[in-house]
Amino acid sequence: MQIYGPGLVSGSVLGGQFSTPTSAVGFAGCLRLIDPVPLQALWAPVHGAHTFISRTGTLSALASAPTAGRVVIGGEDITSIGITSYRSDHASESDRPFERLDEKRDEGARLRAILSRAWRLLSPKYRDQLAARVQLLASELQDEESGQVPSTESLVQLLAFLLSNPSLHYPDIVLTPDGYFRAEWHRSRDRHLAVTFLPSGEVRYIVFAKRPGVRLSWPLAQVDRLSGITSIDRLLSLLVPLGVHRWIEG
């Protein structure tokens, strides 16, 4: 189970976890999960455990590791990162909250299909709530005369983010006018984080964060209000200096 340099793995998988030993000295690498649709790409550093879902059920991964390590996908070791095929058992039909749907029928069906694939991986604490919320958002948008449809790629990014960060509180989830999923963690007017998931794997974020320990006569100056665009895997580390993790994790 050694990784020797860059390589390609491919196979059929609906979702799973990959992990590498954090104790591996000098281990630094990347695993890039790419659905056949180029928009669906997720870079994740191969260090610790990460969870992913596949939008289409077919997955390709590019791995790069300058030193030895171990990769497990879908509960199976990837035996070598030369060229390897693998399959992962995924949720049975009975595990899925929705019946199989023709993804081309409509966007609502595609969203439900994506949720079905992620079902087994999502936290039981909020997966019912999440499924109901996505259903509501999709049905509302389809009722509108704008013809706007929710972005399935954006939903995949949101799910991947939630799966990769299981300690986060469950957020409020809304849809932007451009059809992207937006997660909002709101404690108060000065503790607010909103993250819009773009199909590219980037996120637009807005954060209002009260500065700890700052006492100024002008109360507004005690709150940082920042916005920006970053990659999905960098977002939380970017927000650490603002203390955001103290109120979005639990």
Place this chain on the structure above:
Amino acid sequence: MRGTKVPDTDHVVRHTKRSNILPTGRVSAVAFMLRPSMPDGKPEEYLSVNWLEHLHPADTDTQMRMVRDEFAANLRLSRSQKLLRLNVGTTTRNVAEKMEDGRHISVHHAELPTSPSHSGVYDCRPDEEMIAELIAETVIGIYDAIAAPPS
């Protein structure tokens, strides 16, 4: 061309879908976001709202009844949809105080043939997402888009 400036003392409502009112009762900023492209392909220029004092100078019940009639004439409404009420001065001041560039958004009458009270919140770009957050902070009332039937 922008119409009459709506005075700071006056009020406007913004129509939104129910999912933008979160379970806690908080209004999500997406209720105040501009659409990136309109049917003509151009980005939305201003945020559509309706000017309540244009319909009646003071009585809120009359204002809400009349504005609901306007929406009903133009949109396919459902009871779950909502109207968000704002005070113009409070909203514009909140944005000006909290935006780094001291942005002065403004509300102007933009009458339509089927919507005499139709107005627009202008100068929300750039940073329209941040401005939407600051507008959402100032909602002072949430009303059903269709009045509940008398019990």
